[in-house]
Amino acid sequence: QDTECVLPQAALSESFRQLLDETSNLSRQARASWDEVGITEFITSGQPVAAYIKQRFSDFIVNEIDQNGTVVRLTSCLNPNPIEEKPLCEDRPSDEEILDQLKSLIDEHDGFVEFVKSEDSKEFTLGDVPEKDKRSLIHSLLKQYQAVSLFSQTFCNDGLKTVKICKGRPPSGNKFQGRKFSGDRPFLQMALHQENVETMKAINAVSQIVRLPVGRFAYAGNKDRRGVTTQLVTAFKLDAEQLIEALPRLR
Structure with missing residues (x-):
């Protein structure tokens, strides 16, 4: 005949306490020490402060540095070298x-x-x-x-x-199509500022609004989505006025 063994409440509490102590000791033994991870000194001797670091995407700020050592930043959405429109000739023949x-x-x-x-x-x-x-x-x-x-x-x-x-009028289409580029104008360099979006997705969005293939755009590397990044992008045969006019359609 089976009999049930009932331990007193005090015995249960003591057993549970011993189990917790053993678990805590194992946890401390498994946790690496500061010396084991290469940390030997602290800047201050105060108490540590619990905090979340690099939690939001805006905490990750990445800016490229160009060949001249300048930090790449988006400073303006205006054309720095606008093309001067030729004035209409007043002595136009009849x-x-x-x-x-x-x-x-x-x-x-x-x-x-x-x-x-x-x-x-x-x-x-x-x-x-x-x-x-x-x-x-x-x-x-x-x-x-x-x-x-x-x-x-x-x-x-x-x-x-x-x-x-x-x-009548010429067939409708891209009004910038067929524009002749002189000198160094075939290549347009711009600063691409991205917030919580990866580089490839941003380039795809820009190529769609300006109606140019993705292969026309060149950049140094694909930046991750989680962050605020600014990098240089060079486009082949993209007019600055065309890009500025298309910016309001960019989400």
Whole structure:
């Protein structure tokens, strides 16, 4: 016959206390000492203060240093080197003078004049215009003509340089497309400031709003998401005005 052994309450408390002491001793033995981890001295002799260090992402601040030793910071969202717009020429020739110049340049001048004055005709194609200077002058004069909105394009068919003239506005698209970059302007360097977002995700967002492939952007390394980081990014054939106009759409 089984019998139950009931210990007094005092015996239970003593046994539990011994168990706690043994557990505490094991914990102290398993914990590394300051000397074992390489800490031999403290700056002050006061009592330690319990605190959380580097808990928020804003506690991690990382700034690149460029080749000149300058800390990279985002100081402005304005273009430091804006392109000066050329003033409109006040002595622009009249439409009649422009039309006379075009007639002297175009062999099919009778058909061209009828095309300009007709409301039904939408496009007109010039024959072979092999001289580049002549084609450039035709394009320039067509842009200055104001009575009718005209735009033109050059096509090469079987070795012949033909000029197609259309009424209306050019096809819609990126207004910065086709812009010529001179000197060192093909490369645009900027400071990319990121808060709680990794570099690759930030670059993807910028490439989408400026409509350029990600491969056009170069940077020194991918910064982690958890932090506030600022680094240099170089973009190929990205216009500063284009980037500034797109910034409000960047989340």
